[in-house]
Amino acid sequence: MSDFGGDLRELYQEVIFDHNRNPCNFHAMADATNTAEGYNPLCGDQLTVYLRTEDGLIADVSFVGHGCAISTASASLMTEAVKGMPVAQAEALFNDVHAMLTQTKPQGRDFGKLEVLAGVREFPARVKCASLAWHTLHNALVAARETAQTE
Structure with missing residues (x-):
C-alpha cells in the first residue's frame, strides 16, 4: 500500500x-x-540547462525547453534548489533525488520543496519526466557533451 x-x-x-x-x-x-541538453524520447520532453559557476558554487542556473507539466515543474524546482549551492553538493543532491524518484527516499536528507517529487513514484511512467532535468543538470555539472536521456 502506498504511503503517499x-x-x-x-x-x-x-x-x-x-x-x-x-x-x-x-x-x-x-x-x-x-550547458547541457536533455531529451526524453518517450514523450518528447526537451530542455537545456544553463549554469554559471563561480568559485565552486552554482552562482546562477536556468532552463528553457518544452515538455509535460511534471518535466517543467521538476526543472523549475531543481533550479530553485541548486542556485547558490556548491557544485559537489548539487551533484550529491542529483544522486539523492534520483534515488527518491526511482527507489525510496534516502534517510537523513531533507528535500524541502523537492519532497513533492516523491509523488511521481505513484506514476511509474512519469518518473522519467521528473528525472530528465536532474540528468541534464548532472551533465552540465560534469561538462558532459552527450545529450542527457532518461532511457
Missing part, C-alpha cells in the same frame, strides 16, 4: 501545476559557464 496520502497527493498536484504554469528561472543564460 490524499493531502500529500493534493499538495503534489498543486505544486506541479504551479511550477508548470509559472516556472522559476525559465530563460536562456548568455553568460553560462556550462
Whole structure:
C-alpha cells in the first residue's frame, strides 16, 4: 500500500501545476559557464540547462525547453534548489533525488520543496519526466557533451 496520502497527493498536484504554469528561472543564460541538453524520447520532453559557476558554487542556473507539466515543474524546482549551492553538493543532491524518484527516499536528507517529487513514484511512467532535468543538470555539472536521456 502506498504511503503517499490524499493531502500529500493534493499538495503534489498543486505544486506541479504551479511550477508548470509559472516556472522559476525559465530563460536562456548568455553568460553560462556550462550547458547541457536533455531529451526524453518517450514523450518528447526537451530542455537545456544553463549554469554559471563561480568559485565552486552554482552562482546562477536556468532552463528553457518544452515538455509535460511534471518535466517543467521538476526543472523549475531543481533550479530553485541548486542556485547558490556548491557544485559537489548539487551533484550529491542529483544522486539523492534520483534515488527518491526511482527507489525510496534516502534517510537523513531533507528535500524541502523537492519532497513533492516523491509523488511521481505513484506514476511509474512519469518518473522519467521528473528525472530528465536532474540528468541534464548532472551533465552540465560534469561538462558532459552527450545529450542527457532518461532511457
